Every structure is written in structure tokens, then in C-alpha cells.
Amino acid sequence: MIELTPITRKNWQEAARLEVAPDQQDFIEANVWSIAESRFYEQLTAMAVYDGRTMVGFLMWGFSPEDGRPWLYRFMIDRRHQGRGHGAAALQVLIKRLRQDGLPELNVGYHRDNVVAERLYLRAGFHKCGLAPWGEMTARIDF
Numbered sequence: 001m002i003e004l005t006p007i008t009r010k011n012w013q014e015a016a017r018l019e020v021a022p023d024q025q026d027f028i029e030a031n032v033w034s035i036a037e038s039r040f041y042e043q044l045t046a047m048a049v050y051d052g053r054t055m056v057g058f059l060m061w062g063f064s065p066e067d068g069r070p071w072l073y074r075f076m077i078d079r080r081h082q083g084r085g086h087g088a089a090a091l092q093v094l095i096k097r098l099r100q101d102g103l104p105e106l107n108v109g110y111h112r113d114n115v116v117a118e119r120l121y122l123r124a125g126f127h128k129c130g131l132a133p134w135g136e137m138t139a140r141i142d143f
Contacts (some may be wrong), residue, residue: 002089004059004097007035007046015048015058016076018064027111034060034074041065044073046097049090056081056089061098061106068099072108091124099143109136 007015016032038046038060049057051094057077077087098106105122109132110117118137122128126139 001052002038002086002093003050004047004090004093007038007048011055014055015046018055018058018076020076021082024076024114024116027114027117028074028076028103031058031074031081034058034103038062040095047094048072049077049086050088053083054081056086059090059094061094064107070103070106071081072106075108087120088124091120092142095102095124095141104143107138107140109134109138112137 005011012035016030016035018031020028035046036046041062043065043086046058046060048055049059055078058074059072059076060074061070061072063069067090075087075091077090095106108121108126108127110121112131112135119140124141129138129140133143134137
């Protein structure tokens with residue numbers, strides 16, 4: 001059972017220690033950086049992904065200061081827990097929560113070479129929107 005739990009004083013260090021596989025390191029910022037961002041920008045929400053009592057991943061979503069739209073800024077599953085469906089399940093939990101909160105959509109940007117992320121987002125119902133000015137591929141799911 002996948003759950004999303006806020007990053008707190010009690011779990012932030014564990015979240016900071018999560019790692020992606022070596023070949024994925026160029027695709028995402030370190031979790032410690034995202035945790036710091038979420039403490040300085042109130043529109044960002046950092047969350048741990050738990051499978052039962054085990055933290056298996058991390059995500060951060062929030063509203064863009066440029067366009068006010070909701071974005072999934074960071075999303076990762078620890079290298080030791082990849083390939084078990086945790087990413088797809090966590091994404092569905094987030095989508096369900098944001099839909100219930102009345103948000104109209106969720107946007108995401110990902111490295112153009114990250115075919116695993118692209119496949120995950122497209123399977124979840126996102127559709128590609130094209131390249132962003134900062135060079136990432138963008139996708140959106142409408143609720």
C-alpha cells in the first residue's frame with residue numbers, strides 16, 4: 001500500500017539519503033536540495049513515498065510562480081526499490097489527491113533522455129506538451 005507523507009523533522013534525513021540509480025543521476029536534483037527548496041518556497045510540498053513502513057521514494061509538487069499551474073517538480077524512487085510498481089502507484093495516489101482537491105491538471109517536466117520517466121507519465125494519462133524553454137520535455141494530465 002503506497003502512501004504519501006509530508007517531509008518532516010522526523011523523516012527528512014531518510015528522504016535525503018534516497019538515491020536514484022547511477023545512470024539516472026543527471027535526470028534529477030538531489031532530494032536534500034528539493035527539501036531545502038520546499039522550506040523556502042511555501043508553494044512547494046515535499047512528500048515521502050512509503051510502501052507500508054518503508055520509505056521508497058520522494059516527490060515534490062507545487063504551484064509555479066510563473067503561471068500558477070500545479071507542477072510535479074521532483075519524483076524519484078530509490079534505486080533499491082525501482083521496478084516494483086512503486087512509481088506508478090505513487091503517481092496515481094498523487095493524481096487522486098490533487099483531483100479530489102479540485103485542481104484542474106498536473107504538469108511535469110523531465111529530461112528528454114529519461115525514457116523510463118516518459119513511459120511512466122504517458123501510461124498514467126499524461127500527454128506530451130513539447131519542450132520547455134529550460135530544455136525539458138513537458139507533459140500534462142487534465143483532471
